[in-house]
Structures are given as C-alpha cells and as structure tokens.
Amino acid sequence: xxxxxxxxPFDAGAEIERLTRGRTDVGAAVSFTGLxxxxxxxxxxxxxxxxxFPGMAxxxxxxxxxxxxxxxxxxxxxxxxxxxxxxxxDPIVLVVTLSAHRQAAFEAAxxxxxxxxxSAPFWKKEDNVxxxxxxxxxxxxxxxxxRWTTKSG
Amino acid sequence: xxxxxxxxPFDAGAEIERLTRGRTDVGAAVSFTGLxxxxxxxxxxxxxxxxxFPGMAxxxxxxxxxxxxxxxxxxxxxxxxxxxxxxxxDPIVLVVTLSAHRQAAFEAAxxxxxxxxxSAPFWKKEDNVxxxxxxxxxxxxxxxxxRWTTKSG
Amino acid sequence: xKIRYFAWVRERVGRGEEEIALPETVxxxxxxxxxLKTQGAEYETAFENEKIVRAALDRVHVKSxxxxxxxxxxxxxxPMTGG
Amino acid sequence: xKIRYFAWVRERVGRGEEEIALPETVxxxxxxxxxLKTQGAEYETAFENEKIVRAALDRVHVKSxxxxxxxxxxxxxxPMTGG
Numbered sequence: 001x002x003x004x005x006x007x008x009p010f011d012a013g014a015e016i017e018r019l020t021r022g023r024t025d026v027g028a029a030v031s032f033t034g035l036x037x038x039x040x041x042x043x044x045x046x047x048x049x050x051x052x053f054p055g056m057a058x059x060x061x062x063x064x065x066x067x068x069x070x071x072x073x074x075x076x077x078x079x080x081x082x083x084x085x086x087x088x089x090d091p092i093v094l095v096v097t098l099s100a101h102r103q104a105a106f107e108a109a110x111x112x113x114x115x116x117x118x119s120a121p122f123w124k125k126e127d128n129v130x131x132x133x134x135x136x137x138x139x140x141x142x143x144x145x146x147r148w149t150t151k152s153g
Numbered sequence: 154x155x156x157x158x159x160x161x162p163f164d165a166g167a168e169i170e171r172l173t174r175g176r177t178d179v180g181a182a183v184s185f186t187g188l189x190x191x192x193x194x195x196x197x198x199x200x201x202x203x204x205x206f207p208g209m210a211x212x213x214x215x216x217x218x219x220x221x222x223x224x225x226x227x228x229x230x231x232x233x234x235x236x237x238x239x240x241x242x243d244p245i246v247l248v249v250t251l252s253a254h255r256q257a258a259f260e261a262a263x264x265x266x267x268x269x270x271x272s273a274p275f276w277k278k279e280d281n282v283x284x285x286x287x288x289x290x291x292x293x294x295x296x297x298x299x300r301w302t303t304k305s306g
Numbered sequence: 307x308k309i310r311y312f313a314w315v316r317e318r319v320g321r322g323e324e325e326i327a328l329p330e331t332v333x334x335x336x337x338x339x340x341x342l343k344t345q346g347a348e349y350e351t352a353f354e355n356e357k358i359v360r361a362a363l364d365r366v367h368v369k370s371x372x373x374x375x376x377x378x379x380x381x382x383x384x385p386m387t388g389g
Numbered sequence: 390x391k392i393r394y395f396a397w398v399r400e401r402v403g404r405g406e407e408e409i410a411l412p413e414t415v416x417x418x419x420x421x422x423x424x425l426k427t428q429g430a431e432y433e434t435a436f437e438n439e440k441i442v443r444a445a446l447d448r449v450h451v452k453s454x455x456x457x458x459x460x461x462x463x464x465x466x467x468p469m470t471g472g
Binding site: 053055060081093122125137 | 367385387388
Binding site: 011012013014015016017020022023024025026027028029030031032033034035036037038039088089091100102103105106109110113144 | 164165166167168169170173175176177178179180181182183184185186187188189190191192241242244253255256258259262263266297
C-alpha cells in the first residue's frame with residue numbers, strides 16, 4: 001500500500017515492474033492511467049491546473065486504499081496523483097492493484113478510481129476559450145461511486 | 154488494435170506509453186498483466202510450458218479484440234500473449250485498452266481477459282512435484298465469460 | 307481558528323487561509339458559514355450556494371451540523387473533481 | 390486431410406500432426422473422431438472422453454456436428470487454459 005502526490009509525471013510500467021518484481025504470489029496486476037484530454041469537461045482546453053489540499057489529499061487516498069484492501073484480497077496497491085499544471089496528453093493519475101486472481105485486481109482498481117474521483121480533495125481548473133473555468137462535479141461520478149455500496153465486493 | 158504472440162517478455166509500461174504517446178483524446182488507459190504464480194493451478198510449481206496453436210491463436214485474439222471494439226467505444230487496444238517456458242514471477246499476458254472515459258476501458262479489459270481465457274488456443278502444462286501436469290479448464294472461467302452475454306456492454 | 311479555502315471558494319474569498327477568532331456562539335460547521343457570511347461580500351459570494359460547499363475539520367470530511375469540538379482547522383471547498 | 394493435435398490430445402496421440410485419408414463416409418467432425426478411434430489405442434485414449442475434446446476446422450472453433458465441407462485442416466485439443 002502506498003500513495004504519492006506529486007508534480008512530476010509517473011512511469012506506469014516502472015511502477016508495475018517495481019511492485020511485482022521478485023514476487024511469485026501475484027497473478028494479476030491491473031493499472032489505470034487517467035490522462036488529460038483536449039476535449040475537457042468545459043470544452044476544448046489548452047491546459048489545466050490541478051489544485052489539491054496537501055495533507056488531506058494523502059490521508060483520503062490512504063483511507064480509500066485501506067478500504068479497497070478490506071474489501072478485496074489485494075497483494076499490493078499504489079495510487080499516484082499529480083497536481084499543478086498539465087496539458088492534454090499528460091498523465092494525471094495512476095492506480096495499480098495486485099492480486100492472485102484477476103477479478104479482485106480489476107474490481108479494486110475500478111473502485112479506487114470511483115472513490116478517488118468523488119472524495120479525494122483535488123480540483124481541476126481548465127483553460128478554455130473563456131479563460132480559466134473550474135470543472136463541476138459530475139452526478140455520473142457520484143453514481144459510479146454509489147454502486148459500490150449496494151454491490152457486494 | 155493489435156495482437157502479438159511471442160516467446161519474449163513484454164514491457165507493460167512501454168506499451169502503454171507507445172499507445173498513448175501524442176494522443177490527446179485518450180482519457181483512460183487500463184492495463185492487465187497476468188503473471189505466473191508459484192501457487193499454480195496444479196499445486197506448487199517450478200515452471201510452466203505454454204503451448205499454443207500458431208495462426209489460430211492470433212486469429213482468435215483478433216476476433217475477441219474486434220468484439221470488444223464493437224461493444225465499447227475504444228480508442229485503442231493491445232493483446233500480447235507469451236508462449237514457451239515460463240517460471241513463477243514471469244509475465245504471461247498483457248491487455249491494454251484505451252478510451253475517453255474510464256468505464257469503457259475497465260470493462261473492455263475485463264471482457265478481453267475473460268474471453269481470452271476461454272477461447273484463445275493456449276494450454277498450460279505445469280511442472281509440479283508429480284512432474285508435468287496439464288492445467289484443467291475452470292468452470293469459474295466459463296462463468297466469468299458468460300456474464301458478458303447477459304450483461305449489457 | 308484557522309480557516310482554509312480551496313478552488314473557487316478560495317478565489318471568491320480572495321485568500322487561501324486565514325486565522326479568525328470565532329464568537330462563542332459558533333458551535334458547528336454551519337455556524338462558521340453563517341458567521342463568515344456576515345463578514346463581507348466576498349464570503350457571501352463564496353457561500354451563496356452554501357449547500358454545495360463541502361467542509362473538512364482537521365482534514366476529515368464532515369457534514370454541516372458537525373460540532374467544531376476541539377478542531378484546530380476548518381476547510382471549505384467545492385465538490386472534488388480529481389482523478 | 391491434415392489433422393493437428395495440441396496439448397494432452399497431442400501427447401496421447403503421440404504426434405502433433407498427420408495426414409490421413411478419410412473414407413467418403415466421414416462427413417462431420419464427430420465422424421472424424423469416430424473414425425480415428427478405430428485406428429489404434431492411442432486415438433482411443435486421446436478421445437476416450439470425447440465430449441471434452443474441442444475441434445477447429447481451418448482454425449475456427451466448431452461443434453462436433455459441423456460438416457467438414459471443404460476444410461483443409463482439422464485440429465483437436467482440450468479446453469483452453471491460456472491467459
């Protein structure tokens with residue numbers, strides 16, 4: 001279990017390799033990489049600024065990660081979230097989950113992304129033709145999160 | 154869309170990087186890496202031999218990949234499957250899916266693995282204390298595949 | 307009490323954090339919002355739709371009726387949009 | 390007709406592929422299996438539980454009642470265990 005919040009890009013492959021190296025109990029490694037799209041939430045964007053609440057962001061990610069470990073038999077996990085200025089094409093967030101069998105790793109990665117979207121204190125401001133515009137929270141993200149409270153892990 | 158069957162290891166991170174490089178339409182990249190576990194299907198194993206049906210294996214993977222593209226709005230995908238001799242800790246299979254929004258990439262990667270397990274012509278023979286033992290197909294894998302025929306994409 | 311603001315709440319208030327002496331009558335998160343709204347137009351704007359502003363006490367999400375108790379810091383921010 | 394075997398079907402038959410002249414009466418995949426089982430103990434062993442042996446005609450999965458039609462190659466193998 002580990003969480004990192006950083007300005008720098010990350011290397012998804014290097015992280016998967018590092019997490020699985022020397023292990024013979026891991027049968028499944030799932031990674032999710034979220035990237036900045038030119039077709040943003042507020043229209044076509046040239047860049048975005050990702051603001052976060054230092055301290056609380058790490059604590060929330062650790063709490064969500066611990067919840068995933070309580071729900072699924074995970075053998076390891078990592079969450080990396082960037083902040084600062086990003087342009088389309090840049091990676092924003094990385095989630096990696098490890099398990100013996102594939103379904104746990106898939107579900108846990110999916111769960112982590114849904115919770116991270118709705119409870120980790122990060123805010124996006126996109127640069128579009130109108131200037132800087134804050135991204136509004138999406139009801140669909142709340143819906144994606146809420147399915148985990150009725151579905152068994 | 155691409156499929157590769159090879160003896161050599163693969164580099165998941167390099168593949169994700171190559172697939173997303175220069176693209177500003179991709180918002181989500183999911184990777185699944187399947188690894189050889191010491192606690193195999195037939196007991197504790199020291200190695201496994203992965204046999205395949207050359208030609209048919211590529212065609213089946215391409216067919217499954219096309220089916221995933223028909224079901225989800227994917228912006229790219231890759232399936233790499235190794236054959237030959239592997240030892241615990243070695244990567245066996247890689248699936249990468251790209252989409253604008255995360256759910257399509259997650260579901261398509263999950264679907265690809267379920268179909269690949271039950272329809273791609275690969276067979277595992279594990280080296281355990283009894284010698285070489287062929288792995289039996291699991292009913293749970295058929296069950297995992299069959300959920301895609303009742304669940305909407 | 308230390309008060310922190312993030313994203314558009316921060317922009318509307320015009321600062322990222324400040325130290326404010328709260329009256330004894332301010333007991334809950336909602337009381338802090340109500341008090342701030344008496345302190346100037348910038349707060350009125352920031353909290354004009356106060357139901358959508360979220361709060362954290364000592365870096366833990368809380369509801370508006372949560373008592374401040376001995377919290378050292380309160381933060382206000384919009385719904386999260388990370389990931 | 391070219392016949393290919395994989396995994397434990399290959400091991401039991403004792404070879405990976407062979408060319409066999411099938412009688413005119415052999416019309417379907419099931420007919421091929423029935424014919425092979427008359428050709429020796431190795432085939433009887435390979436197909437002793439014939440329901441679990443899968444088949445492909447020209448590299449496409451088929452059911453046992455599928456006609457051979459003009460297929461150039463038939464393959465037999467156990468349920469797949471890749472991934």
